[in-house]
Amino acid sequence: MAPQTPDSILAQLMKQFRGQEIGLLAPLVMNRKGVYTELADWARPRGYTHLRVDGNFLPTTGFPRIDRFKEHTIELPVASLVVSPEHEAALRLALTTALEHGKGVLHVLSSLDGLAEAMKSGAPTAGIGTLQAYSTRRACPVCATSYAELDPRLFSYNSKHGWCPDCVGTGVKLSKEQRKLLDDSVRDDKEKGREQTFAEPEVEDVADLACPTCEGTRLNATARAVKFNGVGITEIARLSVSDVRAWVETLQVIGRLTQREGDIARDLIPEIKSRLEFLEQVGLGYLTLDRGAPTLSGGEAQRIRLAAQLGSNLQGVCYVLDEPTIGLHARDNQILLNALQRLSDQGNTLVVVEHDEDTIRRADHIIDIGPSAGKRGGRLVAEGSVQDVTDATDSQTGRYLLHAMKHPLQPRRDMQAQDLQWLTVHGAQLHNLQHVTAQVPIKRLVAVTGVSGSGKSTLARDVLLANVQAVVAKRATKAGRDALAKGIDWSGCVGVSGFEAIDRVLEVDQTPIGKTPRSCPATYIGFWDTIRKLFAETLEAKARGYAAGRFSFNTGEGRCPTCEGQGVRTIEMSFLPDVKVLCESCKGARFNPETLAVTWRGKSIGDVLQMEVDEAVEFFAAMPAIAHPLQLLKDVGLGYLTLGQPSPTLSGGEAQRIKLVTELSKVRDEVGRRGQKAPHTLYVLDEPTVGLHMADVDKLIRVLHRLVDGGHSVVVIEHDLDVIAEADWILDLGPEGGKDGGRIVAAATPEEVVRLGTHTGRALGPVLARR
Secondary structure, eight states: OBOOOHHHHHHHHHHHSTTOEEEEEEEEEEEEESOOHHHHHHHGGGTOOEEEETTEEEESTTOOOOOTTSEEEEEEEEEEEEOSGGGHHHHHHHHHHHHHHTTTEEEEEEOOTTHHHHHHHTOOOTTSSEEEEEESSOBOTTTOOBOOOOOGGGGOTTSTTTBOTTTTTSOBOOOHHHHHHHOTTSOOGGGTTSOOOOOOOOOOSOOSOBOTTTTTOOBOHHHHHOEETTEEHHHHHTSBHHHHHHHHHHHTSTTSSOHHHHHHHHHHHHHHHHHHHHHHHTTOTTOBTTOOGGGSOHHHHHHHHHHHHHHHTOOSOEEEEEOTTTTOOHHHHHHHHHHHHHHHHTTOEEEEEOOOHHHHHHOSSEEEEESSSGGGOOEEEEEESHHHHHHOTTOHHHHHHHSOOOSOSSOOOOSSOTTOOEEEEEEEOSTTOOSEEEEEETTSEEEEEESTTSSHHIIIIIIIIHHHHHHHHHHTSHHHHHHHHHOOOOSSSSEEESGGGOSEEEEEOOSOSOSSTTOOHHHHHTTHHHHHHHHHTSHHHHHHTOOGGGGOSSSSSSBOTTTTTSSEEEEOOTTSOOEEEEOTTTTTOOBOHHHHTOEETTEEHHHHHTSBHHHHHHHTTTOHHHHHHHHHHHHTTOTTSBTTOOGGGSOHHHHHHHHHHHHHHHHHHHHHHHSSOOOOEEEEEEOTTTTOOHHHHHHHHHHHHHHHHTTOEEEEEOOOHHHHHHOSEEEEEESSSGGGOOEEEEEEOHHHHHHHTOHHHHHHHHHHTOO
């Protein structure tokens, strides 16, 4: 890029547009918000009749009010003339005037057919003509192409000035409809005049393919072509936080920057460096700068926000953190706790909701709520130091702090058995996995461990689960079996062997089990149908002619007509979130009075819905089909839930355990119904201990053992050391995160991993040593 003279631009115009009529425009405003009536007031007395606003010629007399919240480009039409040798003097004069008003930049409008007629009739002119920019300051010395002044927005893929026009800054291949939804520079008429929000529109079925135009870099060609110190911004974005910090430090070496660049960078480099260091301090040095937000775990996103607060240097702020250790390896716990301590030392108050033992012991003041959950909780059990909590007799937290879980809870399963089968992933290379070959023993409890970003979820979910799930699904149909016979198109790896032993594949995650109040644990697990049939069999129900459908709160005549079986009514509030209130007709019972008149052992169907699991186990003890899943709910620590608890009110951990109970109850049903063994299922769980107290982790471990004892294979992606200590086999990834991870550093029993001394092994040693 180099400056060029007005004579050079004149020569280009004479050559390119010879014999054509062109318009010379001086850009006054480029992509800025405002109404700009003052420009019309300036142009009018100088003899200019029009301004070109966003491609439309508007009169300077009676200049209309334009949208102040929209970005506008406003140009001053200086002259319109035919390019020819006899008009060269007039063109030179007009060019000089335009460059003067445009501060060295000139816009030329060519192909003007239909422009005069449109202006006379008052029709829009935005689509008429071809616009080209010329600059006395920035032009290519080879082809003489001019470029606009570089703007910081050019390097932002959140701005229309910088994003790739084909993927609108997403970096992925989009359809025409998806592009329209994501392009916030195009707004409906009803949105005009309003401030734009930062809420991302929900776009479905986006393909996981890089945009072919920008190759996933998200930026347009001009932004990608700009180099600083020989490096493009997209190359910097591909680096990890630690690598970018190292690159920034090299810029401070004497002689790397010119005097002018050094003066500009003097204040910028320390600011960039400090922000990158804050990300490293919370254990995120492995993240690349161009990492998409949807691919971040909840813990990573929370720590990014924490790094932003560390860099703000605010004082007197009360921060509330909800389980900041989620997704964090035991090695990095101290890094996070040190970061929290720094926030506190700056004069801030931190309220941390946490189950992690290290965090609890590090706290200055502990508030322990309990003693149990649900209706049996909500009271202050203990407050003060760790000693105060352990001294409280009814504190479950105190009991586990005093007497931590001892491992193993049951004898380890034999890993040297002759008949032991293995499920093997060959050459996994998705994301940061480095041609990993991983062996997973079948009918064993397997923990996939490693520091954050080491590739655990990629290996277990995106490669192992996805491929085995696809193969098992194809095996269920003849067309699928024929396709398998021709060969398998593996995703993210060279191949998978040993999958023949798997009959079912299931991912048990923390997604909600239902989005409406009509969904509840009883309906999700499936024993509600049995309860409805039980009520339909009573003498009162038969006398009234009620079938099982009468006792459904989803449809039929039995439900409350006011709330339609939801138990609550939603009141829409203007300018405020909707409010849910208890139904005034049924008082939350969900059924009408006629249905509630039918009782079984003195309880109506509405009473059963409001019954806690612990009470329901005793109440339905004589009905194994109902009592068995209820007992399982109690076993996983959900005895405090009511049978009709609306699904949207359940936490992620509660939803995940309900899914586990559903699976455990299916195992028994299969045995009883078919008289044969249940289908061998591969379960994949991603951090099932999230949101669980130490007492609940204990119960969860026993449930996982029960699944394996039932003849199934369980793969758990986990950081919780108590769960890892109970595994029969550990796949430990690392050694670090990001590009420094993606390898298997240990594949062995827990005791062997401790001996090998990996990051997980060093953290696991003290846990296995408890006596």
